[in-house]
Amino acid sequence: MQVRSASTITVSLLPFLWIAALPAQQPDPSAVIRDLEAANVSLHNNLVEYTNTEHYAVYRGNDQAHPSAEMTVRVTYRKGAGKKYTILSQSGSAIILKYGLHPLLENEKAINDPARVAESWFTSANYEMQLKPGVTRVIDGRTCLAVAISPRHKAPNLVEGTLWVDAHDHTLVEVDGVASKKPSVFAGTTKMTRHYVKMTGYAMATHAHAESSSFFFGRTAVTIDYSDYQFQFRRPQ
Numbered sequence: 711m712q713v714r715s716a717s718t719i720t721v722s723l724l725p726f727l728w729i730a731a732l733p734a735q736q737p738d739p740s741a742v743i744r745d746l747e748a749a750n751v752s753l754h755n756n757l758v759e760y761t762n763t764e765h766y767a768v769y770r771g772n773d774q775a776h777p778s779a780e781m782t783v784r785v786t787y788r789k790g791a792g793k794k795y796t797i798l799s800q801s802g803s804a805i806i807l808k809y810g811l812h813p814l815l816e817n818e819k820a821i822n823d824p825a826r827v828a829e830s831w832f833t834s835a836n837y838e839m840q841l842k843p844g845v846t847r848v849i850d851g852r853t854c855l856a857v858a859i860s861p862r863h864k865a866p867n868l869v870e871g872t873l874w875v876d877a878h879d880h881t882l883v884e885v886d887g888v889a890s891k892k893p894s895v896f897a898g899t900t901k902m903t904r905h906y907v908k909m910t911g912y913a914m915a916t917h918a919h920a921e922s923s924s925f926f927f928g929r930t931a932v933t934i935d936y937s938d939y940q941f942q943f944r945r946p947q
Contacts, residue, residue, distance in 0.1 A: 739841035745880035750831040759942040779806035882913040
């Protein structure tokens with residue numbers, strides 16, 4: 711039996727130790743942003759129709775267990791027509807329903823108007839976007855990269871914050887930030903988070919949380935849960 715010295719073994723391992731010490735391959739920032747933009751365009755071009763169910767809940771003050779108002783709606787999106795909301799049920803404060811949730815649905819319809827919908831996309835036309843070097847986070851078992859976003863103009867539906875995208879396919883996983891413009895003079899800064907899951911190849915929202923505080927209304931939080939997606943895509947040519 712041949713006996714190898716410790717020094718010989720150490721020398722033979724050096725190439726492997728050197729490889730292990732190399733930094734992980736850094737993602738191409740332009741590729742990450744390019745893939746984000748391409749996903750928006752592809753979804754818009756190929757999605758003919760979808761339906762889903764959305765449940766809205768409004769919480770006031772420090773009570774996050776008992777909503778002050780709730781609403782469940784069925785959403786129908788059609789290419790070229792935008793979104794239609796059908797209220798399935800609603801309960802709680804009539805004031806919050808009338809002056810909070812109903813206007814919220816109208817705002818969502820306006821944002822998704824075919825003539826305006828592209829103004830809300832995460833693209834370089836609407837945002838300055840920059841990959842944060844070395845910043846990662848694991849979300850639902852997916853390693854994600856951080857992309858800093860800053861709107862090119864102020865609007866309540868545009869977010870100042872961070873996009874978290876899947877490190878492997880650059881699919882959007884989460885957005886965290888604040889609305890770049892207050893929705894009204896009575897509302898405070900709105901902080902928001904929206905979570906996405908990959909469905910039929912595209913990132914679709916599954917949960918959102920928005921929170922604001924003001925002198926007049928105090929602390930208000932709104933959660934939205936998205937479920938029961940049904941899709942219809944354009945047939946391949």
